[in-house]
Amino acid sequence: MAVRGIGVDVVDVERFAATLGRNPRLASALFTAGELAGAGGRQRPARSLAARFAAKEAVAKALGSPGGMRWHDCEVLTAASGAPALAVRGTVAEVAAARGVTSWQLSMSHDGGVAIAFVIAEGKDA
Template sequence: MIVSVGIDVVLVERFARALDRTPLLADRLFTEAERLTRSGSPRSAESLAARFAAKEAVAKALGAPMGMRWHDCEIVTDPDGRPWLTVSGTVAAAATERGIGRWHLSLSHDGGIASAMVVAEAGSK
């Protein structure tokens, strides 16, 4: 059963400017694994913007709980390149409180816009 849905869009250029203006912003928003590709090179602004959109979409799906920590919501990539959402700490607690046990995630970026959609499903992982 679907509990909630969240969607968010980010203007890539605006997000890239924010990252340039605030050097520690990427560290605050993303885990090291999110900031780097599988080969260890830095992710593009488009890719990071899509991951940020995913974190915002998760917050929306949870009803924007107070005290949510960005690192407690991590977007990981499986060996085939498919993005997955893992939650821990504050995000996992909010999800459990709402009966959410499984997440579905879609990321996209094109034409200067990054987007993400999450579906929160009841039950176990």
């Protein structure tokens, strides 16, 4: 596999939580129902949502930050092992395919009031 792009993003958790608090509809605009739901069906805490937002931003950066991509077309999933994974469709999948991206690597973390995500977009060797 060849690296087609990399992206990284950091989010201030407190500022992100305050933004969500000021605009209650923003969470559903940014995240799918699956991303919002945490253990027991409760909404994920702000630090987890901030990391997921950072992942979506990192995906956009790995793809060269093109305009027109929809937030819900990039979804952060949690594998049975607990590892994060990405599902792309629609506008994001179209841009990824045009750039030769066939798979993704994702790492996320949050600590000390900051959430971070790092994405590697991979494709077949030329």
